[in-house]
Amino acid sequence: MKTNYFLPFVLFTILLTFTAFKSDAKPPKADKFIIMIDPGHGGRDTGTPGTKRYRTTEKDIALDVSLALGKMITDNMPHVEVLYTRTKDVFPSLNDRANKANTDKADLFISIHCNAQPKGGSAYGSETYVLGTTKNQQNLEVAKRENSVIFLEDNYEENYKDFDPNSPESMIGLILSQEEYLEQSIQLANYIETEFQVSANRKSRGVKQNVFYVLAYTYMPSVLVELGFLTNKKEEDFLNSKKGKNIMTKSLYNAVKKYVDARVKNDTQDIAILVDQPYVEKPSAETRIIEGVTFKVQIAASSKQLETKPYNFKGLKDISREKNGRIYKYFYGQTSDYNVINTYKNEAKEKGYKSAFIVAYKDGKKVSLAQALKSKAN
Numbered sequence: 001m002k003t004n005y006f007l008p009f010v011l012f013t014i015l016l017t018f019t020a021f022k023s024d025a026k027p028p029k030a031d032k033f034i035i036m037i038d039p040g041h042g043g044r045d046t047g048t049p050g051t052k053r054y055r056t057t058e059k060d061i062a063l064d065v066s067l068a069l070g071k072m073i074t075d076n077m078p079h080v081e082v083l084y085t086r087t088k089d090v091f092p093s094l095n096d097r098a099n100k101a102n103t104d105k106a107d108l109f110i111s112i113h114c115n116a117q118p119k120g121g122s123a124y125g126s127e128t129y130v131l132g133t134t135k136n137q138q139n140l141e142v143a144k145r146e147n148s149v150i151f152l153e154d155n156y157e158e159n160y161k162d163f164d165p166n167s168p169e170s171m172i173g174l175i176l177s178q179e180e181y182l183e184q185s186i187q188l189a190n191y192i193e194t195e196f197q198v199s200a201n202r203k204s205r206g207v208k209q210n211v212f213y214v215l216a217y218t219y220m221p222s223v224l225v226e227l228g229f230l231t232n233k234k235e236e237d238f239l240n241s242k243k244g245k246n247i248m249t250k251s252l253y254n255a256v257k258k259y260v261d262a263r264v265k266n267d268t269q270d271i272a273i274l275v276d277q278p279y280v281e282k283p284s285a286e287t288r289i290i291e292g293v294t295f296k297v298q299i300a301a302s303s304k305q306l307e308t309k310p311y312n313f314k315g316l317k318d319i320s321r322e323k324n325g326r327i328y329k330y331f332y333g334q335t336s337d338y339n340v341i342n343t344y345k346n347e348a349k350e351k352g353y354k355s356a357f358i359v360a361y362k363d364g365k366k367v368s369l370a371q372a373l374k375s376k377a378n
Contacts, residue, residue, distance in 0.1 A: 032081035033260060033327075035073065036106035038214060039066035039084065040113035040224075043091025048116035050230025054240050058114040058230060059089065061239050065227065066112050068249040073256060080260060098217035107301070107327060108188070108259070109222035110252075111214050114239060115229045124232040125203035126196045129224040130185040131216055132209025183357045184221035184263070191255035192225060200251040202228070225252070262355060263301055288338040293372045294361045295341035296320065296331035299353040304328065314351040331359070338373065 039062040041047035047058025063086070070082040083104055085097040092100075101109045117123045189207040197204040215222045227248050228235040238244035299313065305328050306312045308319040313330065320331045332353075333344035341358055348356040360372035 032079060033108075033263075034081050034083060034104060034106045035070075035108045035110065035256065035260075036083050036085065036101040036104065036218075037066045037070050038097050038101070038109065038111040039063040039086055040111055041091075042086050042089055045091055048114060048230050050114075050116065050236045051233055053233070054236065056240055058116075061114050061227070061230075061245070062112045063087075063089070065245055065249050065252070068245065069110075069112075069252050069256070072249060072253045076253075077257065077260065094213040095217075097214050101218045101220065101222075106218075106220050107263075108256075109214070109218045109220055110188075110256070111212075111222070111224040112252075113224060113226050115226040116231045117229055122232060124229050124235045125205040126193065126228055127205045127208055127226040128189040128192045129208050129210045129212060129215065129226070130182060130189050131211070131222065132182075181219070181221045184355060185215075185223055187262070187355045188221060188255065188259045189223045191258045192223065192252060195251035195255045196248070199254055200247045202248075202251075287340075289336050290338055290372060291336070292362055293336055293367075295333075295335055295338060295372070296359050296361070297333050297341060297345045297348050297356050298329055298359050299332050299348050299356045300330040301327050306330070314353075316348065316351060332356070 039059070041057075041059035041062060043059075045059065047062065049057045066084065067087065070084060073080055073082050083100075083106065085092050085100055097111075115123075115127065186207060193204040193207055196202045210224075212224050215224055228239050230236045230239065239248070299316070299319075305321070305323075308321050308330070310317050310319075313319050313332070316332050318333050320334065322329045322331065332348050333341060335341050335344075345356050345358055358369055360367050360369050362372055
C-alpha cells in the first residue's frame, strides 16, 4: 500500500521539477499551491525613506526581497506557484493587490514592508502582523502609515468607503468574516518571527494584530511582514546590504517552507497503516448542541485528492473531503455538539495536525464560527 502511494507522488514531483516557472502574467497551474507575494508600496508611493542616507527607500527593499523570496521558492518548491502583485517599480492600489490575490485564488498572501518610527526614534527589529484590532498606539501608527497610500489613489473615497479602521463595528465584521484564516495566519507569522530571531539572528518584536487593508480584504491566510526599521541607521544599513537582504530572504523562505509542509506536503506523505479500531463518538461531560449547525475540524489542505482512509490521516477515522477550487480540504469528525468538536480538534492536534481548526456549516452553508455560536444552543 505504501509503495503504491509513494510512486505516483515521486513521479508527480519529478514532473513539476521540469516544468518551467512562468511570471504572474499567466494564470496559476491548477495542481499547485499558490503564494501571492506583495512587495509593499511602489511607483510614486515610496514608503518610508528611512534616514534618507540612501537613494533606495522602502519600496526598493521590499521589491528586492520579494523577488528573491519568490525565486527561492520556485527553485526549491516545485509544488508551489509564485505570483506577485508587482514585479517592478509600479504603483498597484491596495484594492488592486487584494483583488489580484482573490481573483487568482491564492492559498497564501505575504505582504513585505519596512518599518519606520516617527521623529527618527531608535526602535529596531522585525514585526509580523495578522488581521486584528489593537489599542497599542505604536501599532496604530504603523497601520496608519501603511494604509495612508489610500489617499494617493483616485476616487479613494468611493473605493474605500467600507473600510473604516476607526469604526469598531466595521472592523469586527471584517475580522469575523476572516476568522477561519486567522489561526493559519498566526501559524505562518510565528514561523517568520522565529526564523528572523533564530536563523537570521535579528531582534524580533513578535507577532501582532492590526488593521491593514490588504489583510482585511484578502480571503486566505495573510500576513504583513515588517523586515526592520529604516529609521534606525544600523538596521537601515543591514537591509540595504546584499548580505542583509539575503539573510532576511532565506529566513522568510524557511518559514514559508515550514508552513507549506505543514499545510500541504504533510498530507501527501506516506503514513503507516494503523490497526483499525471501531469509531466511537467522544463523550463530553456537558453537551452544547447548536441546532441546525454542523461542526467539523479542518486538519489539512492539499492539491492532491487523497482517499479518506485512516492510513492517509495518521489513523484518524471519520474523515471527509471537500473540493474548493484547486485545493482539497480534509475534515475530521462531524457533530452539532460544540463541546464534542473541541475534543476532535484536540485529538487531531495530538496526532500532529497542530494547525487544526473548527469550521461550521448552517443549513448546509459554511458560516463563521462566531455566527454559528450565536445560534441558540440546546
